[in-house]
Amino acid sequence: MLTSTFRPGASLLHRSGAGAKLLGLLVFSTVLVAFQSPLAVLAGFALVAGLYGLGGFGPRTLVAQVWPLRWFVLCLLPFQWWTAGWQVAVAVVGTLVVAVAGAALVTLATRVTDLLDVIARVLEPARAVGVDPERVALLLALTIRAVPVIAGTLHEARDARRARGLERSTRALVTPIVVRTIRHADRVGEALAARGIDD
């Protein structure tokens, strides 16, 4: 998931540059999509699984990364099978799963700040058209950081709704989330200003 699954380690995978890893991921996914065949999926899977091993991550970790895709896969696989045959089904669904596993591996072995540095560097030319790469990177960091905060708000709002006997009210769920998210954004903005980020 998005919420910083970085796991410290000293493997070759951890030590190689964030830029190299992102580029590798890009090339890997492109090749995978370009071939889109059961064989490519198999080869890609072998490579990804090997890299998980290299990074010191077990099969459990690998499965946990793609686990959120399970419903999607369960729907897509039979549908593709039925409409286009098993080869296409395996190629399409397998490509997706292997690509996600690869992307997750990069986040497992790379600090978010290092990824952001790369993004800021890649966006450097965009300065010419008025984009501040540092700000884009900061925005991404804040978005990643907001996920657990908003998830917490969701839980609380759901409980509060139940406590008041309003289980079925969408409004009782959405209103506090929107209000608190906006207030949270306000406070974050203020805290950033206080830390001199805006200066």
Place this chain on the structure above:
Amino acid sequence: MIQIQGVSHRYGDREVLSGVDLSLGEDRIGVVGANGSGKSTLARLLNGLVVPTTGRVLVDGMDTARDGAGVRRKVGFVFSDPDAQIVMPTVAEDVAFSLRRHGLGKAEVADRVGGILARFGLGGHLDHPAHLLSSGQKQLLALASVLVTEPEILVCDEPTTLLDLRNSRQVADLLEGLTQQVIMVTHDLDLLAGWARVLVVNEGQVVQDGPAEQSIGRYKALMGAGRPC
């Protein structure tokens, strides 16, 4: 040294602070007052987050209205809600983020980050996701992220309000030990015991300015006087 000269502040046409004149030089200064009395506004004036509508605020001679960035480098600020202050996913990254524009090398940054986190009892959590820390640890992290840039003055707006007794004790102890000048807004009167200077804010004015015992007495009297029945 912070000087507040003839300051009033309004939000829209509502005046929330009026006629404030203060010289803040003591090591420890507390601020107490009822909800909505203007404490947070007063605190935000001190680092230029709020610029006064009349009068001026000087930090070591720098006007907060003219040199906000310079003032904020000198004056660190800690808020009540640690979740709103932590911007990076992991503990060490959040502290390092404060040093981003300080032009330090990677090793130097890692050094300072490790040092301050060890001092704050978070040395074992460097690579942990910040959202999994306890509230007290989160507040310590927020404090570390502010102090790593070595500000000369620290302003805290209710730094312990959202914490339980043990966590707030821990944060208070840490604040106690700081070499910086600390200006703290709080509803927790125990934190201010023995402080040489505590300001009482009431309806936008500083109505008492003196040692903790006197000021707290005055504050309690004020709160008692408004009690129904």
